[in-house]
Amino acid sequence: MANRKIFFTVLVLLCGCWASAQKKYEREYRIKKSQFPKKALEYIDEKLEDARRIRFYKETDSIKTSYEAKFKKDRLKYSVEFNEEGVLEDIELLIRPIDIPDDAFSKMNDYLEKNFTQYRIQKIQQQYPVGENDAETIVKNAFQNLMLPYIKYEIIISGKKDRGFAQYEVLFNADGNFENLRKSLPPNYDHVLY
Template structure:
């Protein structure tokens, strides 16, 4: 009887351990050179980079996939364009402030955050233009660079929140109306390059 109980307990611990880590985001960004960036991806954004400043290219390793990201500043806005390994567009994000979100949507997402966390602080807000199948990537790129308020956009928030005892960092995704879509625990930035 004791062995059966121990076996069941071990199984449950493994099951819940795997389940709880499935929502974690183990993401690390590494800066790369322009020649290491996928050529297909560069073809999509080359003309947009002509008047851009502070252009940086990154390779991002996630717990599930590898992607590439171009970050730059253009027309006083910070852009981040993400591509998969093959160079296909995944999404475009623009760094925004709370005032850039419509009041009704912002109140809705604040209500969700206050119910989910005991305390929270919004660290970063990005307006996300996801690439949708059946639509040419050029349309998504055009919409993002015109900064259009479309019903298909998402808001991605980086939030430091306290659920139980400690504060942790989360990536929370909401739709254009402020309805909750997903949440993932994220690791703090990689500081391996810092020597002590």
């Protein structure tokens, strides 16, 4: 009997850890150019030609800290993310649903309809993650907006599962297959005074 109680207690604790691991406690703060990692800043200065409205951000979540430079280039909105050492992690491009191939977008919609009672798409980003490819190739491909098999789609939604709406980040691969779902905190409005 005692073994059952111990087993049940351990099972409940493990389930609780798994459930909380899917939450993304992310906050993004605008920072000065001088607070951005020097190595990343040098990389940006070298690679970004004709970029406008460059803004710098520090992003902290439950796992890591990263830095982002957001800007407009060729009428498109980009976000270049670096780790704390200034190493390129990924490049994201803000897109619309029409920019995604029809079959991939229909798979994404099917997933969202099956897993949420209601949802509203707030933002879609096309990701070029640095992984198997080197940073130079990623930069070239992202700024040409190429549709390649390694890209990812990150969809930010306001969705309802059981009770109330919450904000989620849903990650899909280039074919529209589900990869990851993370619940995220609403945007930081600390700057608003009441």
